[in-house]
Each structure stands twice: as C-alpha cells, then as structure tokens.
Amino acid sequence: MKSATLMLTLAIAAAWSAQGASAQTLKTVKDRGLLSCGVTQGLPGFSAPDDRGNWAGLDVDLCRGIAAAIFNDATKVKYVPLSAKDRFTALQSGEIDVLSRNTTWTLSRDTSLGVNFAGINYYDGQGFMVRKSLKVNSALELNSATVCLQTGTTNEQNLADFFKGNNMKYEVVAFSTADEVVKAYESGRCDAFTADISQLYAERLKLTTPAEHEVLPQVISKEPLGPLVRHGDDQWLDVVRWVLFAQINAEELGITQKNVDEQAKSDKPELKRIFGTDGSLGEQLGLTKDWFQRIIKATGNYGESFERHVGASSKLGIARGLNQLWSKGGIMFAPPIR
Amino acid sequence: MSSEARRPPPQFGARLRRALGGQAGWRGFALQVVLVVVLAWVAHAVIDNARANLATQKIASGFGFLWSTAGFGVSQALIPYSESDTYLRVLLVGLTNTLVVSLVGIVCATVIGFVVGLGRLSPNWLLARIAGAYVEVIRNLPLLFQILFWYLAVLAALPNPRQSIALFDSVFLSNRGFGMPKPIGTDALLPFAIAVLIAIGVAVVLRIFARRRLFATGQRMTIWPAVTGLLVGFPLLAASIFGAPLGFEYPVLRGFNFAGGLRVVPEFVALAIALSTYSAAFIAEIVRAGVQSVHRGQAEAGASLGLKRGDVMRLIVVPQAMRVILPPLTNQYLNLTKNSSLAVAIGYPDLVSVFAGTTLSQTGQAIEIIAITMAIYLTISLITSGLMSLYGARTSRSMGA
Numbered sequence: 001m002k003s004a005t006l007m008l009t010l011a012i013a014a015a016w017s018a019q020g021a022s023a024q025t026l027k028t029v030k031d032r033g034l035l036s037c038g039v040t041q042g043l044p045g046f047s048a049p050d051d052r053g054n055w056a057g058l059d060v061d062l063c064r065g066i067a068a069a070i071f072n073d074a075t076k077v078k079y080v081p082l083s084a085k086d087r088f089t090a091l092q093s094g095e096i097d098v099l100s101r102n103t104t105w106t107l108s109r110d111t112s113l114g115v116n117f118a119g120i121n122y123y124d125g126q127g128f129m130v131r132k133s134l135k136v137n138s139a140l141e142l143n144s145a146t147v148c149l150q151t152g153t154t155n156e157q158n159l160a161d162f163f164k165g166n167n168m169k170y171e172v173v174a175f176s177t178a179d180e181v182v183k184a185y186e187s188g189r190c191d192a193f194t195a196d197i198s199q200l201y202a203e204r205l206k207l208t209t210p211a212e213h214e215v216l217p218q219v220i221s222k223e224p225l226g227p228l229v230r231h232g233d234d235q236w237l238d239v240v241r242w243v244l245f246a247q248i249n250a251e252e253l254g255i256t257q258k259n260v261d262e263q264a265k266s267d268k269p270e271l272k273r274i275f276g277t278d279g280s281l282g283e284q285l286g287l288t289k290d291w292f293q294r295i296i297k298a299t300g301n302y303g304e305s306f307e308r309h310v311g312a313s314s315k316l317g318i319a320r321g322l323n324q325l326w327s328k329g330g331i332m333f334a335p336p337i338r
Numbered sequence: 339m340s341s342e343a344r345r346p347p348p349q350f351g352a353r354l355r356r357a358l359g360g361q362a363g364w365r366g367f368a369l370q371v372v373l374v375v376v377l378a379w380v381a382h383a384v385i386d387n388a389r390a391n392l393a394t395q396k397i398a399s400g401f402g403f404l405w406s407t408a409g410f411g412v413s414q415a416l417i418p419y420s421e422s423d424t425y426l427r428v429l430l431v432g433l434t435n436t437l438v439v440s441l442v443g444i445v446c447a448t449v450i451g452f453v454v455g456l457g458r459l460s461p462n463w464l465l466a467r468i469a470g471a472y473v474e475v476i477r478n479l480p481l482l483f484q485i486l487f488w489y490l491a492v493l494a495a496l497p498n499p500r501q502s503i504a505l506f507d508s509v510f511l512s513n514r515g516f517g518m519p520k521p522i523g524t525d526a527l528l529p530f531a532i533a534v535l536i537a538i539g540v541a542v543v544l545r546i547f548a549r550r551r552l553f554a555t556g557q558r559m560t561i562w563p564a565v566t567g568l569l570v571g572f573p574l575l576a577a578s579i580f581g582a583p584l585g586f587e588y589p590v591l592r593g594f595n596f597a598g599g600l601r602v603v604p605e606f607v608a609l610a611i612a613l614s615t616y617s618a619a620f621i622a623e624i625v626r627a628g629v630q631s632v633h634r635g636q637a638e639a640g641a642s643l644g645l646k647r648g649d650v651m652r653l654i655v656v657p658q659a660m661r662v663i664l665p666p667l668t669n670q671y672l673n674l675t676k677n678s679s680l681a682v683a684i685g686y687p688d689l690v691s692v693f694a695g696t697t698l699s700q701t702g703q704a705i706e707i708i709a710i711t712m713a714i715y716l717t718i719s720l721i722t723s724g725l726m727s728l729y730g731a732r733t734s735r736s737m738g739a
Contacts, residue, residue, distance in 0.1 A: 085699045092397060092704075113702035114397035144593035146514060151691070152699030156410035160421040163411075171595070172411040173605070175685045176695060184685065187494035188513045189604065191594045231396045 025236035037063035038096035041081040044202045045310040046102050055079045058309045059100040061299040065243045068298035069291045085152030088113045100227040104154045118241040120226040123322040125219035126158050127197040139218035143168040148181050148190035158221040196223045201316045248334035250301035257300035274337050403701045412687045432689035440675040446614035451621025476619035489608035489684040517589035520600040530583035533576035541565045605686035617674045628663035660733050668726040672719045
C-alpha cells in the first residue's frame with residue numbers, strides 16, 4: 001500500500017507541480033523545522049530502532065549530523081522506513097529530503113533516477129550466507145543452489161552475472177522486504193542468502209541461531225554505499241556531502257565527540273578555519289559558523305560512529321577493512337575542509 | 339392496409355438530437371462536446387507537464403527501457419527466459435505467471451465453491467454444518483494472512499529436498515516445491531491423439547442421435563456405457579498397438595535440489611491454495627443464494643411433469659439459479675485475479691512482483707511501469723467479464739428469456 005501511495009504521489013507531483021520549483025530543499029527543511037530522512041525498515045548497525053525506540057546506526061548518524069548542522073539539534077529528524085524497492089520513488093516524489101539507506105552508487109542510478117549521490121559512507125561488496133551444515137566453503141560450490149534475496153537491489157543483477165560468468169545454475173526467490181527474505185531463508189526455502197556483506201552480518205543477528213550460519217569469504221561485487229539527494233539542487237547536495245566529509249575529516253584530525261569543545265578553542269589555523277573562528281566556510285554552505293562543531297558534538301567522528309554501530313565493539317563485529325581511513329590502510333577519504 | 343404505412347415519417351434530426359444530447363437537446367450536445375475538449379486538454383497538459391518535470395529532474399522517461407536487458411533471474415518462467423532477455427520478456431513472464439495462478443485459482447475456487455455451496459444446502463446435518471463452518475472461517479480471515487499461513491506454516495514445514503517425502507518414488511514433496519514426472523510425448527503420441535479424437539467424435543454423434551430420438555419419440559436411450567467404452571477402449575487399443583504415448587522424465591536429486599522432471603515452486607502452490615480456498619468461500623455463498631432464489635414451485639412443477647430428481651436440478655433449477663449466480667461470480671473471478679498480486683509477499687514472480695517491482699526499481703520508470711501494469715490488469719478484467727457476459731447471454735437464451 002505504501003508503495004502505491006508513493007507512486008501516486010510521484011505521478012501527481014510530476015504531473016501538477018510547477019516546473020523547476022525543486023531547488024529549495026535547504027529552505028524547505030529549515031521552514032519545516034524537521035529533516036525527513038529515508039532509512040531502512042530495520043537493518044541493525046545501519047538504521048534500526050534501538051531498545052528505547054530511537055533510530056540508530058551508521059546511516060542514521062548521517063541524518064542526525066545533517067539535522068545538527070541545520071538546527072543544532074540532532075533529534076529534529078523524521079525517519080521514513082523504506083523498502084529497497086520504494087526508496088527512490090520516495091526521494092523523487094519529495095517525501096524525503098535525503099536517502100541514507102545503504103544504497104549502492106551505480107552509473108544507471110545516478111543518471112536515470114533523477115538522483116545524485118553525495119558520497120560514500122561504507123565500502124561494501126556482495127556475498128553469500130549459508131548454513132554451516134551445508135559444508136560449503138566457497139561461493140563457487142553453489143552450483144544449482146536456490147538463492148534468496150531482496151528485490152530492488154543491485155544484488156539481483158550481480159547474482160545473475162556471477163552465476164552466468166561461472167557457468168553455474170541457480171534459482172532465485174526474490175522478496176520485497178529483508179524480513180521476508182530472512183524468514184524464507186530460515187525456513188529452508190533457499191540454500192543461500194545473498195546481500196551486501198555488511199547486511200548479511202546484520203541479518204544474521206535476526207536468525208534464531210546465528211552461530212549455525214556463516215558468511216562465505218567471496219565478494220562478488222563492489223558496493224559503495226552512500227547517501228543520495230534529488231537531482232537539481234546543488235546547494236542541498238553540498239550540505240549532505242560536506243556533513244559526511246566533516247565526519248570523516250574529524251576522525252583524521254583526531255577530533256572526537258568528547259574533545260570537540262576543547263579543539264574548537266585551538267589556535268591552529270586549520271582548526272580555526274574548520275571551527276569557523278576564522279573565515280566563513282559554514283556560511284558558504286548555507287549553514288552557520290559552528291556547523292562542524294555541531295555535527296561532531298551530535299554524532300562523533302566517522303570512526304566513533306563506525307565502532308559504535310557496526311565495528312568490533314558492536315553486535316555486528318565487522319572489521320574496519322576498506323572503511324579504515326586512507327592514512328591507516330583503508331580507502332575512506334574525504335576532501336579537505338578549506 | 340399494411341402496418342408499415344402507419345409508421346410516422348422518420349425524423350432524423352430529432353433522433354440524432356436525442357441520441358447526442360438526451361433530453362437536453364442541442365444544448366446538451368454542446369455541453370458534452372465542451373466537456374470532452376476540456377478533458378482532452380487537461381489530459382494533454384498533465385502528460386506534457388509530467389514529461390517536462392521528469393526531464394528537468396533527469397528522471398528517464400519513455401518506453402525504450404522495455405528493450406534493454408533485464409539481467410536478473412526469475413524462479414518460475416512458463417516461457418523460455420534467461421537473464422540476457424529484455425524487460426519486455428520479463429513483463430510477459432510475469433503476465434503468464436499471473437494468468438496461470440489466476441486460472442488455476444478460478445477453476446479450483448469454482449469447484450470448491452459449488453461443492454461447499456451445495457453442501458450447505460444439503461439435508462445432511464453434519465455436511466451442512468461443515469460447509470457453513472468453512473465459509474465462516476475462511477471468508478473472515480484476511481487473505482494475506484492465509485497466503486502467509488500456507489507458505490510459512492504449511493509448505494515451509496515440509497522437509498528439505500534430501501529428506502523429501504516421496505510418493506510412489508515419482509512425486510517428491512519438499513520445502514523447495516513439488517517435483518513430479520514430466521510427460522514427454524513418444525512416437526505413439528500422434529496415433530493415440532487421433533484415437534482420442536475419433537472416440538470423442540463418435541460419442542458426440544451418438545449423443546446427437548439419442549437426443550433426436552428423445553424429442554421425436556419420447557424414448558430415452560442410455561448411452562453412457564457405450565460412450566465410456568469408446569472413450570476408454572479406443573485409446574487403449576491405440577496404445578496397445580503403437581505403444582505407450584507418453585514417456586516420463588523423473589526428478590532426481592542432484593546437488594542442492596531436484597533436477598529434471600516437472601517442478602512446481604512452493605510460492606505457486608501456496609498462492610493457488612490460498613486464492614482458491616478464499617474465493618471458494620464467497621462463491622459458496624453465491625451458489626447458495628442462487629439456488630435458494632429459485633422458487634420451490636419450479637422444482638415441484640418439474641417433479642409433477644415426471645422428471646427425475648437429477649433432471650429437475652439440471653434442467654430447471656440450475657439454469658434459473660445461474661442467472662442469479664453469474665454476475666457476482668464474475669466479481670469473484672475478477673477479485674481473485676487482482677488478489678493474485680499479493681504474490682509479492684511470498685516471492686511468487688507475478689506481474690506486480692517482477693515488473694512493477696524488480697523492473698521498476700531497476701529502471702526507476704515508475705509512471706510508465708505503473709501505467710502498463712494498470713492497463714494489463716484492466717484488460718484481463720475486461721476480458722474476463724466479457725467472457726462471463728457471453729456465457730450469461732447463452733444461458734439466458736437457452737432458457738428462452
């Protein structure tokens with residue numbers, strides 16, 4: 001029903017809205033006093049309600065960062081849970097201002113969906129989860145297997161490419177929500193569950209006995225995940241992009257949620273620029289002078305956010321890997337704030 | 339004087355005016371023209387504006403995507419399909435899947451519905467109560483819930499393929515679906531088919547002859563033993579001369595799953611069972627209402643003419659009941675077809691799932707895809723109700739109504 005409503009909204013919006021009235025997102029958000037952020041329907045580590053019912057996760061921290069930068073209040077966010085299938089329509093129709101929902105950046109999405117990717121907040125790849133009892137050690141042993149997945153993802157085409165490229169047969173059962181996939185996989189409808197590896201770790205927590213399942217080592221695709229905004233509003237694109245870059249730069253500069261207030265008083269020219277005591281970088285973005293301080297105070301730096309939600313100390317226990325900073329052996333890199 | 343001469347002279351102007359403007363005359367006609375023009379203008383403005391807006395937002399539009407490669411797999415395809423086929427092919431795969439589950443659903447729902455409906459009218463206390471309980475339970479539970487029940491509670495509880503339940507070593511039930519022998523025609527299929535056709539032809543001729551005789555002389559001819567003999571004996575004879583007409587390919591366990599044979603995915607089974615049992619509950623009530631709408635005097639009149647009980651039912655009650663049954667029955671058929679789109683919840687690759695779902699999210703062309711999908715459902719529904727009206731017209735005519 002949700003998706004039908006969304007389609008209708010899109011059709012009506014496309015048909016009736018006056019042309020070219022879309023480039024006002026920042027103003028709209030400020031006037032509304034609330035950021036509308038598209039997230040998953042519950043993917044632990046990225047966006048899921050915690051035990052107190054508050055949304056939390058790596059993707060959620062980006063929404064909170066944006067809200068903090070605009071309102072100096074990270075709670076001024078309305079979270080809109082979306083299935084993989086409905087997410088783009090929700091953004092196109094204007095129901096959400098930003099989609100922060102572990103979405104893979106691809107050329108076709110960038111060019112044909114009327115969206116722009118603001119950056120990458122998680123470098124991922126597609127993999128498989130199987131029962132340990134199957135005694136499968138490699139994805140190449142999955143010939144003739146039945147594979148469950150969530151529809152509306154890049155995973156469907158990757159899966160077809162992988163099996164075809166290796167001359168293997170498979171049967172795919174596609175469900176519209178991740179929870180339906182988990183249920184079908186758990187009931188034994190399929191031999192393997194395919195998704196981005198981070199997601200497999202997260203979904204494994206939902207199984208009755210996570211220890212009986214393993215994620216195979218093969219990575220069959222690259223899945224750079226990041227936030228998206230509507231095409232045609234460059235100012236808003238900049239805001240979302242630089243909130244993400246602020247979080248990454250903060251880690252690189254050693255600025256944390258705890259020491260941010262002290263660092264803000266620093267005399268270093270670089271920090272003075274970033275914290276807005278010198279120059280007007282924040283205003284250039286359409287934000288305030290202390291935008292950087294607001295963000296880090298609300299969410300911490302990227303590394304803190306990662307550790308809190310998906311890292312070794314969290315329930316997911318995923319290693320930093322590619323998502324480590326470029327200066328520490330990973331590829332996470334953000335342009336400088338200057 | 340012939341009756342034609344008394345007709346009033348043809349008034350073409352007046353007739354045209356009445357046809358076009360009804361009682362309002364020319365003014366009404368002008369109003370209608372204005373309305374049509376306004377509607378056309380609004381439609382044009384909407385489409386034009388939508389196209390311009392999509393273009394400024396850089397959202398792809400147009401129907402060209404139908405010819406690009408889909409690149410994803412589908413678990414059940416009744417027509418040959420591979421990942422390198424186009425989105426148009428995906429549309430056809432989804433459409434055939436929708437049609438087949440609706441058709442199976444309609445046939446099963448009609449059979450179950452008639453049995454339960456007549457059962458509810460039965461003088462047998464237990465049978466009537468069981469049929470009544472069926473109707474009350476099934477029609478009062480949400481359909482989506484029933485689909486999930488069959489899928490997650492019943493079919494998923496079956497063992498995995500390696501421990502599947504085998505019936506006569508040829509039919510295998512597992513949580514991956516039902517595997518059964520796949521019939522493959524042999525050289526003897528053609529003579530066998532000819533034998534069946536001849537048998538049917540002779541049986542039809544025999545029936546026509548028997549009916550003529552009944553109308554001419556009032557004598558009944560018992561033809562069913564001869565017809566049964568023909569229909570069974572003739573093909574058997576052909577088979578004994580030319581050999582078995584069909585060979586069977588049995589499913590075998592290979593790797594993770596059964597290979598070969600005919601396989602029915604559990605999503606289809608769950609959906610077909612849920613749709614047919616659900617609609618059957620409504621059809622049962624329609625049938626009951628239809629039969630009860632025929633006045634008892636009709637059956638009594640039939641009996642006093644000397645007709646047998648079965649003949650009274652077949653020749654008098656059912657044709658009159660059908661007149662009441664058909665319109666709501668058509669509604670049920672349409673509902674069933676549309677309800678099949680709930681397939682998306684259990685991953686059955688119907689039209690909504692593979693086309694308005696996967697294809698939509700891969701191409702992002704929501705407006706075009708939703709428009710195509712709506713047009714297809716509308717067409718299916720119109721064809722169904724058209725066929726039902728044809729059938730209705732036939733039954734009314736045969737009653738002389």
